[in-house]
Amino acid sequence: MPEAEKAESEKxxxxxxxxxxxxxxxxxxxxxxxxxHAPELREAREALNVTEADLAEATQIARGFTLxxxxxxMAQVHKQHSRDADFPVQIIEKIESxxxxxxxxxxxxxxxxxxxxxxxxxxxxxNNSPYAEVRAVVDNHDDPSMPVSTIRAWAxxxxxxxxxxxxxxxxxxxxxxxxxxxxxxxxxxxxxDKFLERVLPDVxxxxxxxxxxxxxxxxxxKEHMLITIMSNVAKSVPYTNYIVxxxxxxxFFNQPWAISVEYQVLIALSTNFIxxxxxxxCRRFLVYPASCVWPSSLVTISLNSAFHDVSxxxxxxxxxxxSTWTMPRLRFFxxxxxxxxxxxxxxxxxFAALSYFSWMTWIAPNNINLANITGGSTGLGxxxxxxxxxxxxxxxxxxxxxxxxxxxxxxLGALGSMFIIIAxxxxxxxxxxxxxxxxNRPFDHFAQPYNVSSIIDARGIFDAKKYEAYSPPFLxxxxxxxxxxxxxxxxxxxxxxxxxxxxxxxxxLRDVWTSVKQWRPRLRKRRASGTEAELEEDINxxxxxxxxxxxxxEVPEWWYMICLAIAITLxxxxxxxWPTSTTPFVVLYGIALCVVFIIPIGxxxxxxxxQVTLNVLAEFIGGVWVEGNAIAMCFFxxxxxxxxxxxxxxxxxxxxxxxxxxxxxxxxxAQMVPTLVSTFISIAVLQYQVHIENICTRxxxxxxxxxxxxxxxxxxxxxxTVGPRKIWGVGGQYAITLLGFPFGVLLVVCFFLLxxxxxxNPVIRNAHxxxxxxxxxxxxxxxxxxxxxxxxxxxxxxxxxxxxxxxLWSKYNYVTSAASSCAIAISGIVIFFALQIxxxxxxxxxxxxxxxxxxxxxxxxxxxxxxxxxxxPRIGEFH
Numbered sequence: 001m002p003e004a005e006k007a008e009s010e011k012x013x014x015x016x017x018x019x020x021x022x023x024x025x026x027x028x029x030x031x032x033x034x035x036x037h038a039p040e041l042r043e044a045r046e047a048l049n050v051t052e053a054d055l056a057e058a059t060q061i062a063r064g065f066t067l068x069x070x071x072x073x074m075a076q077v078h079k080q081h082s083r084d085a086d087f088p089v090q091i092i093e094k095i096e097s098x099x100x101x102x103x104x105x106x107x108x109x110x111x112x113x114x115x116x117x118x119x120x121x122x123x124x125x126x127n128n129s130p131y132a133e134v135r136a137v138v139d140n141h142d143d144p145s146m147p148v149s150t151i152r153a154w155a156x157x158x159x160x161x162x163x164x165x166x167x168x169x170x171x172x173x174x175x176x177x178x179x180x181x182x183x184x185x186x187x188x189x190x191x192x193d194k195f196l197e198r199v200l201p202d203v204x205x206x207x208x209x210x211x212x213x214x215x216x217x218x219x220x221x222k223e224h225m226l227i228t229i230m231s232n233v234a235k236s237v238p239y240t241n242y243i244v245x246x247x248x249x250x251x252f253f254n255q256p257w258a259i260s261v262e263y264q265v266l267i268a269l270s271t272n273f274i275x276x277x278x279x280x281x282c283r284r285f286l287v288y289p290a291s292c293v294w295p296s297s298l299v300t301i302s303l304n305s306a307f308h309d310v311s312x313x314x315x316x317x318x319x320x321x322x323s324t325w326t327m328p329r330l331r332f333f334x335x336x337x338x339x340x341x342x343x344x345x346x347x348x349x350x351f352a353a354l355s356y357f358s359w360m361t362w363i364a365p366n367n368i369n370l371a372n373i374t375g376g377s378t379g380l381g382x383x384x385x386x387x388x389x390x391x392x393x394x395x396x397x398x399x400x401x402x403x404x405x406x407x408x409x410x411x412l413g414a415l416g417s418m419f420i421i422i423a424x425x426x427x428x429x430x431x432x433x434x435x436x437x438x439x440n441r442p443f444d445h446f447a448q449p450y451n452v453s454s455i456i457d458a459r460g461i462f463d464a465k466k467y468e469a470y471s472p473p474f475l476x477x478x479x480x481x482x483x484x485x486x487x488x489x490x491x492x493x494x495x496x497x498x499x500x501x502x503x504x505x506x507x508x509l510r511d512v513w514t515s516v517k518q519w520r521p522r523l524r525k526r527r528a529s530g531t532e533a534e535l536e537e538d539i540n541x542x543x544x545x546x547x548x549x550x551x552x553x554e555v556p557e558w559w560y561m562i563c564l565a566i567a568i569t570l571x572x573x574x575x576x577x578w579p580t581s582t583t584p585f586v587v588l589y590g591i592a593l594c595v596v597f598i599i600p601i602g603x604x605x606x607x608x609x610x611q612v613t614l615n616v617l618a619e620f621i622g623g624v625w626v627e628g629n630a631i632a633m634c635f636f637x638x639x640x641x642x643x644x645x646x647x648x649x650x651x652x653x654x655x656x657x658x659x660x661x662x663x664x665x666x667x668x669x670a671q672m673v674p675t676l677v678s679t680f681i682s683i684a685v686l687q688y689q690v691h692i693e694n695i696c697t698r699x700x701x702x703x704x705x706x707x708x709x710x711x712x713x714x715x716x717x718x719x720x721t722v723g724p725r726k727i728w729g730v731g732g733q734y735a736i737t738l739l740g741f742p743f744g745v746l747l748v749v750c751f752f753l754l755x756x757x758x759x760x761n762p763v764i765r766n767a768h769x770x771x772x773x774x775x776x777x778x779x780x781x782x783x784x785x786x787x788x789x790x791x792x793x794x795x796x797x798x799x800x801x802x803x804x805x806x807x808l809w810s811k812y813n814y815v816t817s818a819a820s821s822c823a824i825a826i827s828g829i830v831i832f833f834a835l836q837i838x839x840x841x842x843x844x845x846x847x848x849x850x851x852x853x854x855x856x857x858x859x860x861x862x863x864x865x866x867x868x869x870x871x872x873p874r875i876g877e878f879h
Contacts, residue, residue, distance in 0.1 A: 050124055050132070054124065055120070058123035059123070062116075062119040062122065065122060067105065070119050073122045073126055077125055077130075079503060081291070084291060087130060092760075093760065094121070098114060127140065128544055129293075133295070136810035136814065137814050138298075139309070140544045140545070142551070142661040144552070146222050147220065150212070151204070151214055152196050152197075152215070153223040156192060156227050157229075158674065161674035164180050164182070166685060167180050168235055172237050172708060173696065173705075173707075174704055174705075177708075180825055180829065181825050182231045182300070185228065186303055187822050189231075190219070193223070197218060201214060201215060221304050222661070222662050225301075225304055226657075226670050229667065229670050232653055233675050234677065236649075238679055239642045240271050241686050242634075243258075243635070245686075245696070246713040247631065248690050257579065261687065263577075263578045265679070265680070266570045269679055270570040271646075273672075274639070275647040275648075276650055276672070277563050277567065278564070278644075279650035281557070282599065282647060283654060285505065287658055290546075294652050294655040296398075296609060298814050299821070301659055302817070302818050303815065306333045306815050307330060317807035317810075319805055320805065325808055329811060332811075332815055332819075333818065338823075339823075340820045340823035341823040344827040347391075348389070350842060351847070354846075356392075356785065357388060358374065358386070362849060365852060365855075366853060366860070367854065368854055370854075372860075378856070379437065379438060379783065379855050380418055380478075380779075380784060381786070386784070386789060387789055392785065393793065396786055397787070400813055401817050402609035404797075404799055405766040406608040406768065407791060408794070409775065410610060410771055410775035411787050411790070413773055414775040415784070417776035418779075424477040425437045428863065430480060433863040434861055435447055435474065437476060438478040438783055439479065442474065442714065443476075444870075445472070445871050447871070450474075452713070452721065455722065460631065462628035462629075462723070468879060469875065471872070472727070472873065480734060482776070485776035487737065488740035488773050489773040489777065490614075490617050491744035491745045492770050494600055495744065500752065501603050545658055545659060548661055552665075571584070572584035580635065582636075587639055589621075589622075590618075590638075590643040594614075594647060602651060604770050608771050619636065619719040620728075622637050624724055626720065628720070629721075630721045637715075653671060654667060689704070726878075775787065797809065797813055
């Protein structure tokens with residue numbers, strides 16, 4: 001290692017270690033600060049939502065800032081956060097008054113108060129997260145000597161990865177499915193590893209100069225998070241399993257050769273690992289920037305902190321009505337867990353009407369219009385009190401996890417698109433009045449579910465004569481609107497990334513180029529040259545977590561490139577060596593699609609918690625490319641969708657490790673190994689299940705009716721066999737919905753111009769056009785009942801508790817979310833194995849009413865066809 005790099009690395013380690021010493025200094029300072037900063041800093045403290053302890057620590061650090069340091073740092077803060085909806089606009093205005101007043105820098109003695117305030121704000125922002133939700137759960141200090149990659153962590157991590165992979169794969173084809181989320185192993189790992197801490201001896205071995213012991217000391221938060229990351233990467237079933245299901249089974253495409261284990265292993269490993277290569281490159285865009293918060297990560301960290309950071313908790317916090325809360329977070333988690341575990345039995349088993357509380361439809365069960373508009377099961381769900389089920393309330397967005405502006409934008413998008421659905425349906429546009437208003441199924445011109453076997457030959461290939469004798473596929477009103485906004489959100493995502501985050505993207509691309517060219521660290525060069533680029537370099541150094549992570553060796557780019565190359569090779573071999581009728585270059589198509597979208601989609605998800613999926617665009621392009629070949633389209637869809645989805649998932653895990661200061665190389669292997677293990681487990685489960693008699697039929701045992709594979713098969717025929725040209729091409733019945741592409745760009749440009757003209761307007765500042773369009777995708781078969789209940793909960797948490805009782809919110813908000821998620825998952829599993837697997841049911845009105853009436857059955861439509869008649873183009877007039 002060059003001496004200069006070695007010196008800088010040693011300095012980074014010293015900073016990371018020394019930062020812990022500053023805690024004690026800050027605590028001493030906090031006892032003397034009191035109101036010494038009032039009134040000049042009280043406004044800043046309230047605007048930034050900082051606690052007294054954070055302010056005291058920032059005051060200590062600010063003493064080392066010069067005026068030039070402060071100017072440079074605040075200029076970069078302004079560049080990064082001037083359009084950030086989650087950053088206080090009052091602070092932006094204060095920064096602008098500081099930067100744009102030349103007299104501050106020519107006569108600093110006349111502005112001592114403002115300069116002092118800016119120094120403390122610079123210290124607050126640059127030595128902790130600028131976001132209160134991150135500060136609430138993420139420690140801005142690190143101990144590099146803390147054991148991480150221990151024997152017990154790896155043993156527990158692999159064990160839970162195997163368990164979660166088996167359970168999720170086995171019950172993936174059940175209706176309803178049983179899914180274990182990563183918080184369950186995170187919850188169970190703590191008592192198990194604390195037990196190992198007490199019983200295992202301190203014996204071990206040395207490897208490469210590092211001692212590895214069975215018991216290296218107290219079980220710590222870094223080990224715990226490493227186990228959680230291993231479990232998280234193993235929770236998903238390989239997407240290619242769905243391809244195998246529809247290939248092997250006789251009721252689908254009946255291709256017995258697809259039972260080959262070698263074939264399944266190659267395509268599964270390829271799709272599971274291909275996202276790693278791009279996730280590694282995208283670290284600069286999606287992990288390092290402070291603005292990439294990844295809200296879902298905060299809940300996981302909160303649960304981790306509840307177990308390990310008890311000593312750092314505030315002993316008491318103020319609450320509403322003059323109350324004082326002293327309960328430790330771990331005890332609060334336990335109580336919240338128990339209460340939600342017990343409560344979930346009511347809507348999930350004892351009283352199903354609490355889940356779909358469509359009380360208005362119970363008044364007149366056969367009223368079609370009432371069911372269409374207010375129904376929670378098959379209607380649009382316009383109901384002020386639609387559910388008492390936390391699982392439904394958090395289905396799209398967890399209101400305790402995601403910032404309020406994201407939740408509200410998502411709701412606005414769903415509400416606005418609802419009126420378009422109503423307009424389509426009640427005007428009978430596209431013949432939608434003959435169909436259910438809110439369904440995700442395709443229908444034929446008799447208003448019956450589309451029979452895909454009527455238009456394919458024995459090989460599963462499109463048969464034009466059969467198609468012309470049968471019917472084109474038709475969509476419900478909600479499904480049409482959903483597709484239209486899918487087209488809009490893709491173009492809007494790219495436009496949003498370019499207009500709002502071009503600076504971050506440019507810096508990230510420059511950093512990638514620097515890495516490829518293997519230049520020396522830019523920081524030394526630019527500071528030596530004194531160029532304007534010095535400001536741009538500060539984008540990574542502004543964040544305290546980036547600085548602390550400099551103590552650990554980064555993962556070399558070639559590790560990710562090797563992983564990407566192997567995944568590409570395995571995918572090409574898998575598609576070429578068996579009769580898939582698919583070009584091996586489909587793997588490169590998935591990478592190309594991901595390269596275009598990964599950064600803007602990732603930035604939006606990292607900042608808002610809302611994900612834009614590429615499944616529709618992938619199957620749209622694939623269907624055009626290989627029209628008539630459903631299996632080939634499925635491979636296009638799989639690689640186009642999975643590559644980006646996995647890259648985002650891996651980036652989220654990397655952010656978890658980033659927040660917990662887990663060495664990147666440990667994180668890399670903690671993702672790789674469980675992914676490999678879980679892939680083989682999922683394939684083994686699939687090999688067993690495909691031989692179960694009557695699997696994926698109505699007579700299937702254990703409710704293994706395969707809702708996922710059935711939906712996948714329908715989409716395969718709809719997009720692959722029929723093809724999007726017949727539906728969205730020239731003369732297609734839904735071609736007009738392609739206007740969504742230009743609409744998405746225009747909407748983003750409109751909001752961007754409004755923000756340029758009125759940058760401080762709170763409405764425009766908090767409006768997020770892509771998240772709004774994401775809300776418009778929430779239909780068919782879901783509805784407002786899955787979205788609206790989250791809004792008042794989010795408002796209470798983020799606008800009331802966070803603003804007025806920051807200490808209470810910081811201590812308990814994310815713990816509540818984590819406890820609820822864990823309780824629902826475990827309660828659901830217990831109910832299934834204890835009662836539902838044996839078909840023990842409670843038959844009474846509270847469970848029966850959900851499936852009754854127009855809303856429960858979904859069979860009521862606005863227009864009914866006369867006997868023997870059909871709607872749409874006449875037979876012989878469509879091709």
